[in-house]
Amino acid sequence: MPLTPIALPGADLAFDSAWLGPARADALFARLLAGVEWRTHRIRMFGREVDSPRRSCWIGDPGAGYRYSGARFEPHPWPRALLPLRARLRDEVGVDFNSVLANLYRDGSDRMGWHSDDEPELGPRPCIASVSLGAARRFLLKHREGGERLAVELPHGSLLLMRGDTQRHYRHALPATARPLGPRINLTFRRVAVDR
Ligand SMILES: O=C(O)CCC(=O)C(=O)O
Numbered sequence: 001m002p003l004t005p006i007a008l009p010g011a012d013l014a015f016d017s018a019w020l021g022p023a024r025a026d027a028l029f030a031r032l033l034a035g036v037e038w039r040t041h042r043i044r045m046f047g048r049e050v051d052s053p054r055r056s057c058w059i060g061d062p063g064a065g066y067r068y069s070g071a072r073f074e075p076h077p078w079p080r081a082l083l084p085l086r087a088r089l090r091d092e093v094g095v096d097f098n099s100v101l102a103n104l105y106r107d108g109s110d111r112m113g114w115h116s117d118d119e120p121e122l123g124p125r126p127c128i129a130s131v132s133l134g135a136a137r138r139f140l141l142k143h144r145e146g147g148e149r150l151a152v153e154l155p156h157g158s159l160l161l162m163r164g165d166t167q168r169h170y171r172h173a174l175p176a177t178a179r180p181l182g183p184r185i186n187l188t189f190r191r192v193a194v195d196r
């Protein structure tokens with residue numbers, strides 16, 4: 001299936017609901033679930049440090065680190081299973097992503113609050129490629145000032161691209177759901193400035 005634009009004023013979104021076929025998506029999900037060093041990260045909420053309501057792992061090239069509470073952390077090395085995705089995204093999207101934030105939502109109560117991916121090391125108009133595996137969840141976007149809102153269901157094997165001014169104008173979130181759901185893995189491929 002091709003990447004298809006999703007119309008949303010001030011954003012630049014493209015979506016493929018079946019970027020990975022079911023067999024590939026199943027295999028990748030199983031390998032990442034078992035093979036990634038999933039950890040509960042500490043995040044700042046309302047000025048306090050709390051456990052994030054999900055498991056995560058930063059993955060990337062040496063030096064493509066991430067900043068947290070003033071410190072810079074080295075990412076985990078790329079699992080072999082992710083290298084074909086990186087190469088395919090380079091070909092199809094034209095971006096050589098050098099890092100990935102992997103998130104594991106163990107069930108419907110795991111979630112991610114409203115935020116923009118607007119860290120300075122991503123640059124002013126970042127391209128972020130979001131691959132989803134496992135249970136389908138609702139992804140929300142909300143304009144910072146205007147009333148525009150969008151909900152997209154992200155199924156197993158889907159790819160959502162956020163480009164251009166999307167992060168500048170919009171926040172996004174993955175809300176909890178009361179529906180009984182199995183685990184979901186999300187991979188956000190990013191290109192960060194390398195600290196060398
Ligand atoms: O799980 C998702 O679909 C969103 C993840 C996200 O927004 C992020 O990693 O910054």
Ligand SMILES: [Fe+2]
Nearest residue numbers: 115116117172
């Ligand atoms: Fe995000």
